[in-house]
Each structure stands twice: as structure tokens, then as C-alpha cells.
Amino acid sequence: MASRDPSTWGNGHVPGIEFLIKALTPLNILLAVGGVIAGTVIGALPGLTATMAVAVLVPLTFGMEPASALIALGAIYTGAIYGGAYSAVLLNTPGTPSAIATTFDGYPMARRGDGDLAITLACLASVTGGLVGAAFLLLLAPPLAKFALQFGPVEYFWLAVFGLTLIAALSEGSVLRGLIGGCIGLLLSAIGTAEVGGDIRYTGELKSLLGGIDVVSALIGLYCVPVLMDLVATPDPHLKLTHEVAGFRFREALRIAWRSKSNLARSSVIGTLVGILPGAGGSIASLVAYAEARRVSKNPSSFGKGEPNGILATESSNNATVGGGFIPTLVLGIPGTPPDAVILGALLVQGIRTGPSLFSEQSQIVYTFIYGLFLATILMLPIGLVIGRYAFKSIVSIPKAALVPSVAFLTILGSYAVHNNAHETQQMVVLGLIAWVLGRFGFTASPIVLGLILGTIAESGFVQGYLIGNAKGSALMEFLTRPLSAGIIAFILLTLLYPLVKGRIGAPKLPSNE
Amino acid sequence: MNNSERDLRGIIASLVFAAIGVLAIYHARDFSPLGAVFPRTIAAAMIVLCAVYVVFAVLRPIAVEKPQPGSAGRRIALAIAMLAWALLLEPLGFLLTSIACFAATLVIANYDKWTPRLAVTYAGVGILVLGTLYGVFSYVLQVPFPTGVFL
């Protein structure tokens, strides 16, 4: 088994081990298999996200036993996060926001004919990350939940700023262009009714913009539409097939993964920790893990050009957020990630009261679920490999004339299903066309999307921190003197100054395409 | 890619973004102080970044990437088809619009010679893709799709 589980198995103190057997009923195994398959397929389709997978399938679980329902939802969730890698790798379109950073190296790998290898790597990384996240959930949930509560609005503000500095670090080509793109995304995030303050901003009398720009529909448009535009422009096949698709290239992937075990471990832990922070989620986790992997790498210039370590970092960290996100959800009753919010609602309908007492009073449900999550994660290995191979084969073999309308239909369907509304579909297409034009001017989609995601976190963190700080006496002190804030600020400075220390960018340099 | 020249596209784009930044700051005058601080800061930062970009681009020529070659006509046709798809969803209904626009994008993307066999194959693909996804979402997952005027 490829899983490298750093948890303390066998020390005799694994909590709730007696429920392992309860998790392994035929029904639960069946639900885990079905959930992983359904999640992976939905996640793999561009435009259909993990949150949506959980949301649309939640009603089907209401008739089940609580533990079984949770296992099914956990399996769907973890499958969907993994499935997002397929379209990231094969179509340069993240299937879910968590897979944005997977496009950086996944698509270049597919372009040079290593799409199957990239998908197998993603599968290995996802299983590893998922197991690490689940292990933290099993062993350390209550203390970690307490840690998450230390993060106040000010820390979220600095965390978002940290994310923005990563844009600069990650921009391929020109750093300046990346930063300008980030600003565009940040400005886009201000459109609509401000959650904090209630101002109506930049809607231009359009009622459809009152709710703001939806991140998911923007994501679909910004990535998918330019891909489609370039697909129809030439008769060349979408991906070149350089070899016979025979196996999974499993051994090769396993070798690469084993060589990068420290990257996998680090990224999984980053993913778990970011997942615990309510409101952060897989997109930020994978970004941080990617930036760290690149920073530590001996060969940072290979990142963005098809570096397997990039995929290992993003895919292990985003699946680790699944287990991590369940920690505040179950311990505190506060959803860790957007899909957790849906799952929390399902728990309430089931009559389960979350909170610190859940682990003692309803331990049967919790531990059965956690072992079910392990089961689902392990099942992801065979299921993911098989679906992945099938996805790879079909993407490379179906002709453009069938691929383009199918993907186009999925973007329409996915953006509609975000809110079951055509407004988001219109936003998606318009943003997509703008993205294509910007692409011709040298501005890529990723900084814009990250700006859009981080904008709301940064702004509400800032305004809330300001209000709280003012009430306490000084807003400035609030932002600078809290210990965790100071820590994050130090990280930000480290990221910004590290290249200088390395002596890479000594003097102000031209934007170049190296 | 070795032909060094001024990055004219970058300069144009930067000027447009700077103008957007100015507009954003201008419109922020009506917002409450707390609601205005974020867009103002970002817009100001964007204007500065754009100015720096223009200065660099004017001072030193760089290797400019040539845009991908390809058929502009098909790109424009696809853009129109996608826009129509999004705009007609509600008035015409989800299914009807999707059938029409699916067919349109299929024709735009096809470079092979149309033969009866090809037409039948692609029609089958269309029915399969649209039918399966529409069926699952509409009937199993209860997604409320607009039905439009004809249904």
C-alpha cells in the first residue's frame, strides 16, 4: 500500500478503535465506494465543484443512519476534491477551486504527453494527504480546534495578505503583470453588496450583480472559456499522445512520490492546518503548499513547467483539508470549508449536535465516521486510478468537435447550478471572454482568481479587525501586536525577502519571460 | 521569439487598467468610509503598478510573445455562441437553448469534412451528453432549470 501514514498506529492509544469494525459494514463500504465514485466524477467535470457535489447529493443521505450518511458525504467530498485534478491536468481548467494550483504543473505535463503520469501522481498525493488529514482528525481534533480559534479577523487579514504575496512569487513571467492581475481580482471581489458595511459597490444598476461575482462561476469562466477559444482555433489535436496508454505508470509515479516524501508530508500538514481554519479552504491550502514546495526545491525554475513536485504538493494539501476541515465542524460546530457547511446542516437535520461533547457522548457516530473517511480515502486509490485512466483516454481520444461542445455545456450547466440561476452563467461567459482578451495581452487567469478569493477574506478581516481594535483602543496595535499576527507578518516578510537573500533578484529587473 | 520590441500590448493594457482604477476611486466617493477603504487602496495600488509597468516597458524593449495563431473567425463564432447560450437560457429554456448552442459549438469546432455518418455520430454524442446530464440534474438532483416560453 502506498499510503504513508505518519500517525501513531500501534501505540495502543488509537481512540475509538473498537468502532473500526462498525465502519466496515457492507452498507458503509458500499456507500464509501459509491460516494468516492460520484464525487470523483462530479469533481472531474469542469464547472462542477466539490461544494456542489456535496450539496446536490445531500438530500439522498437524509434517509440513512447518521454515521452512514456522514461516511457517504465524506466520501463524496474527498472524491470531488481529488477529481478536480483531472480537468486541471487534462484541460487546464481546475475542476474545483482547490485544484487551481494543480493546473500550474499538471497541464504542462499533459502537454508533453505525461498526462497519465500526472493523474496517477495526483491520485497518490490525494490519498496521502487525505490519510494525513484523517489521522489528525482522529488523534488531535480537540486541541487543533482550539488552535483554530486563536485566529481572529486580524489574522485572517494577514493570512490573505500572505496569499497575495504568493501571487507575486508564483507569477510565471512577469511579477508586475501577476500583481496587476491580482489587483483586478481584488477589485472584482468588491463588486456587489459588501457583507461588512452593507455598501452597494460597482454594480452599475445591474440587479444581477447585487450578490457580487461568484468565485466558482468566475473560476469556470476565467479558465474554461479561453481554453475553448484556443481549441476551436486550430485543427490540431488537444493533447498529443506520445505513447501507448497501457498501464497507470504506477511504479514510475510511486518512485517519484517516494523521492518527494518530505514534500508530501509537509504539504499534507499545511493542508490539514489550513483546513482547520474556518473559511480558508483547499484553494489557499494548495497555494501555500505549492509556494513552499517551490521555495524549498533545489530546482525552483522547473515549477510551472511540468514539475511533478508541484502536483504532489497541491493535491496532497487539498485532500488534507478534508480531514482538517472536519475538525472545527465536528468539535466546534463551525464549518471548516464550504462543503463542511453543507455537511453541518445535514448533521443538524439528522439530529446530531456537534460540539466538544460529540466525541464523548456520540463517540460511536464520530469514530465510525472517521474510520469511514479512512476507508473512503484508501478506496480512492484503486477507484481514482481506474477513473483517471478512463478520463485520460477519453480526453485524448475524443475529437475536438465532440469535446468542445461537451465542455461548453458543462460550463453552462456548472455555472447555472452554482445558484440555480442564469445570472452566474452570464457572469461566467463575460468574465471568460474578458480573460481570453487579457490572455492575449499577457495576463493570466490565476492571479485574478486568487485576488477574487482572497479579496473578501482580506477586506472583512481588515474591517472587523479595525472595528474590534478601535473598541479596544487602538486598531494599529490590534493589527501588529497580536502574537499570531506577528508570526504571519514574519512569514510574509520571509516570502518577500527570501529571493533577495538567495541573491536571485538583486536589482529591480525587467519583466521577462524566463 | 527573439524579436525585441516594445511591449505595446502590455502598455495598452496597463493604461486601460489604470483608467479602471481611476474610475473605481471616483465611484468610491459615495461609499461609507469603511466600505471605501478597500477598493480605494486596491485601485491606487493598481494604478501605481500599471505606471511602473508602463515606465519599464517604454524604457527597455523585451522579447514579446507572439499570440497563438489560429482562426479568428471560429474564435469569434464561439464567443457569440457562448454569449447566446448564457443569454437565451431563461427566455428560451435550458434544454432548447442547450440543444441549439451545443450543435452550434459542435459545428464551429469541427474541422473534418461533414459526411452523413459523421453527422449521425455527433448527433448521437450530443443526445447522449445532453440527455444524461440534463436528466441527472433535473430529475435526480432536482435542479430547477428554466423551461422557457415554449414549454
Place this chain on the structure above:
Amino acid sequence: MKPLSKLLLVMAAIAAGAAIAAYPEKTINYIIAFGPGGESDISARLQEPYFKKYAGQTVAIQYKPGAGGATAWSQINSAPGDGYTIIGTNLPHIVLQPLQKDVGYKTDELANVYWFHFTPDAVVVPAGSPHKSLKDLVAAAKKAPGATTFSGSGTNSANHLAQQRFDKLAGIKTTYVPFKGTGASNTALLGKQVSGSWSYTTVAVQLGDQVRCLAVAMEKRHPILPDCPTFKEQGYELVSGAYRGLAVPQSTPAAVKQQLSDLIGKINKDPEFIKKMEDKGFAMIDAPVEKMGAFMAARKKEYETIAREMGIVKTKK
């Protein structure tokens, strides 16, 4: 198109007639103006099995979230008025939103048929807070005006409204810190980033002994929170919360509205349903279609007054 529209009218009339005969005779689409997992969804999910029990028909719960519910509410009147499309509505949202801006619907354009429960406002503090009672909190706020901070969900929301009203009633000045949704507000509360939280009984129940509930805005104490006194007991005239009801497209015939209202009324009297709702912190009310006019008029007056005082009324009446 004249004959066609006439034909449609006739068909609609026939359909309406048929609907009166045996409503409901097929699945009812129940639209939630928010995403899945929220309180509107949870209460609808709890109602769901009782539609089957009392009407013999299922409901299909569909989500149309966006702009705090306004997206769905502004579109409901274009749905067919046959009683098979119903939508969850929320107070004070449907009064406050059209007051603040043009959101595409007006309060009176929503044909509410029943208000079936509400989540009473509540003040909660972290379990370890030095404020043991509402009295402590008010005293602290009096000593240092503005230094007491409350988290709440959203600006100009039910939480915000309650905070403003209480400040006036108690003659204190506190700082309201808006968060994006109840989850984020709870995070700040449990993390002790704020002194307390303006929230709901449901949250007090859900967070259990991690928090202390200081007061609920109800007439009588909530059965599941017997230790949490009402504002009234402590001398403040505050009974409020977020109400949830059901509306239909305006074109729905009166007879169908009545049948729907009767059906919801039956569900609302089911002891098992009441228990499930109250266990989660909801409080039951019954405002059927017969009493809708008076109920809405009272709520509108109440909200408009406070909204004007807060200065959030932007549109002209």
C-alpha cells in the same frame, strides 16, 4: 399572440380548477432562497416528511441562493401560480432589502401564505466570559461606551437590528462587528475575539456549553434553554427574531393559497414536528393566510421604524 394568451388563460383556469379539486396531486417544488445547510434549509428539511404525511405528496427542495435571498424572491412571481412552486421567505429580510435598495421585488409583491416559526434573537457570550448576566454586560457597556463588541451575521441584518434596538432600550453604546454568516460570527465568539454575539436561540443550542446564553427575545423562556432568561424578565421590551414563512407566486388562486396554508398549519401542529423544531432552538408561531395582512402590517411598521432610525433606508417610498 392574442388567441394564444386567451388559450393560456383558459388553461390556467382549468388547471386552477383542477388544483382546487385535489391539491396537491403532484410533487411541490419548494424553493429555498439560501444555500443548503442553512437554517432555512434545515427547517424545510424538517417539514419535508410531513408533507407526505398530511398531503400524500412529496416536496422537492431546490436552492436558489444569491444576494441574501433577493435573487430568488425577485423571480418568484414569474413562476406558474398553480401552487406547485412555493418559496421560503424570511423576515426581516423581505422588509429591509427593498427599503435599502432596488432589489427587484417589493415587500408587498410577495404573496406570503404562512409564517410557521421564528428563531428568536439571543445574546450569547463565551462560556468563560466575565459577564455572568445581561446586567453585568450592560454595566460594562455603560462604564466604557463602545468598548463592548458583539459579533453578528451581516450588516443591516436581523442581528444588527436587534443590537441597535437593545442599545436604545438599555441606553448603552456597543460596537457591532458584522461577519459573513453565522459560522464566521460564531468563530469570533468562541475565539473570544469579541465580548459576545448577537445571535439566535438556534446558535445557543448548537454551541451548547461552549457559550452562555444571557437573554432571549421571546415572550417566555425557550423550552430547550430553560436557564436563559428573556429580555422581558430583565426589564427590556424586546421580542424579535428572524421569521420564516412560505410564499407563492402572486398569480396563485386564493383557494390554493388557503389549501396550502391549511396544510402548513396541520404540519405546524404535529407534536413530533414541534419537538424536532424546538430541540434545535426554533420557536413555533402560526400566522396563516387569514391573518397575513395584519401580521405583515405590524412587522413592516416595526422594521421600518428602526430601519429609519439606523439610517439604512435608501429608497423613497
